[in-house]
Amino acid sequence: MFKIALKDLKLFRADKRAMLLTFLLPIPLITLFSLAFGGMGSSSGSKAMILIAADEDKTPTSKRILQQLDSLKEIDIKLTGLDTAKNWVRKGDEDAVLILHKGLKDSLDAGKEMPIELVYDKAKQVQMGLYMSVLSGNLMRIVGTKSMEKKAMNRFDSQNPGMDSAMKAGVHQMIASNFDGGSGADGKTANSDGGAILKATAMEAQKENAPGLVQAVAGTAVMMLLFSVAGLGASLLQEKEEGTLKKLLFAPLSPQSILFGKMISANLISIVQMVVMFSFSWLVFGLNIKQNIPALILMILATAFACSGFGVFLASFAKSRAQVQGLTTLIVLTMSAIGGSMIPAFVMPLWMQKMAVVSVNYWSIQGFYDIFWRVLPVTDPVFLSRVGVLFLIGLVLNLLAIRMYKKNILNIA
């Protein structure tokens, strides 16, 4: 098994062109995507919005605001505790959390600044823009006029401290009736002040690694790795076509050990390819790969295992190298498109985001976001779950490869 793996590595090393393509081809792509996504966060997108909310005020006023927001067709409010919500955002499970801080009612009554905050994952600024555009207008309609009405009354009271209370009440009534007339159901009261009602705070976990860079490096790395391992897997079919597989079967080896040898070499080359790509990103683009080395190693191993499993599976499934080439192009490009290698998953429609979970790319890219952007520790359950999914994908693909290898490849006599 190890002899087969060693031989494959020697063959790989001997084929200078293949080696250059494996290690150097991803670099211009990483560069291209890094430059393209580097400033990401100012673009826009669209999708149905589920908004997590935390009610710290817990007053009838705060409840009414949330109910009104929930009644809007653009927003579906899901209430949870503040810590849980922040944790979800920090881990990338949710895009943002709307927090109604304690003292909301008092501030509203006093005409002070509204303690309403939208905390969001800075890696998802696209969604943030959408949330802000929807929330600002509606919050202005719901609470903004009340706040302005209070501000006007307070200003009047401070400018006319000697006025008797009966007269003040009359003026207040006039002010209130003016604002009532302006806050119709058509929501036209929303104005430029609306933004002031909602404070937006990015949950910024790690400042060194721009999310665009993480996206570019991880997305390209996984996509290119899938292409590389498909080629490595095809070497099994090459052995079959050139007669060396038959010759290997004459030797005192179990047929499975030949496949396992291929798996080992595919894994090792995958690991080296990932290391080269991340090292390049570190040296050229300053991606801080040293901030969580254990997690990085684990994610590289998991990604390499899943991707090499894909390559070996493909080789066992296909019946010729031409089939492998065709299937590789089709499957890798599809997985890369839906999995977020080409464009970030979060800017895609919701149905595509749901489909993304079937791709290796998605789990791996999210894992690298965990490391470089969300800065989750290696022991974090969310991070470990992504690692687990990748190992599971690899395991399933390898098991399928073993099964198909017996049926398709060993039938050579």
Add this chain to the structure above:
Amino acid sequence: MIKVENITKSYADVVALTGVSFEIKQGEFYGLLGPNGAGKTTTISILSTILKPDSGSVIIDGFELSKNPEQCKRSIGVVTQEIALYNKLSAYENLLFWGSLYNVPDAGLKKRIEETLQLFGLADRQKDKIETYSGGMKRRINIASALLHRPKVLFMDEPTVGIDPQSRNLIFEVLEKLHTDGMTIIYTTHYMEEAERFCDRIGIIDKGTIIAQGTLAELKSTGGIKESIAVTFTNLNEDLQLKLKEALLGDFHFSKQILTYYSAQIRTDLSKLILRCNELGAEISNIEIQKVNLETVFLALTGKQLRD
């Protein structure tokens, strides 16, 4: 050394072997001949452990193949018809890899590689990649790679197809040496002269069964195959043919302008035949004596040329 008893093999609805049996002694050079599709490759595939027979038994070097395939694999070396080498690796790297699969200790293996490269006249090219080799050189390395673990039995499936005379001669020299050293060799070929030159015994397989086997002399006497005289006439017509048929005794036949006369005493019958032809006014343009060889035996037994 090898005992094959009544092995059968079918692929879907195609019967490849209907019951093949033969025995090969240690040190014997055994030729397995047969037309294409006769069952040679299936037999070799079963003996070399990559195909399981439907029934029957095979014993190699005292080990039952179905029970001890690993042990049998250690006893055999296989030279396939296709050149199964890694083109991007050097000859030395190829040999090191193939030898290592048989767990030959490193030091011993390196020494054997050196010796084998010398034997095949490729020591000075050992560091060159296989892709730079000629077809004949590749074929030499292909054979060398099957010898590094010193197998007791060597299966060779047409090892000299499409190679230059120099490589062919080198391979022949190696085959003679291996035979002299006592290696048991099973050899398939389409070249009659190779089989006649090397094989102690020959098995002829056709339609999935061994139809004849023995030494060359034994095969020649199989089925009473005789030598023949082929006489070509310039004026053979129906009338002359009729006269010759009446005048000649024994086994003969006509084909176009040629009379083929079979004889067990070729020298005596030749002069009689010429004399009789002259008496009947037949003008002879050519006379050819056709001796019994493997080709004629093969043709007589299978109805096909060896290279069909």
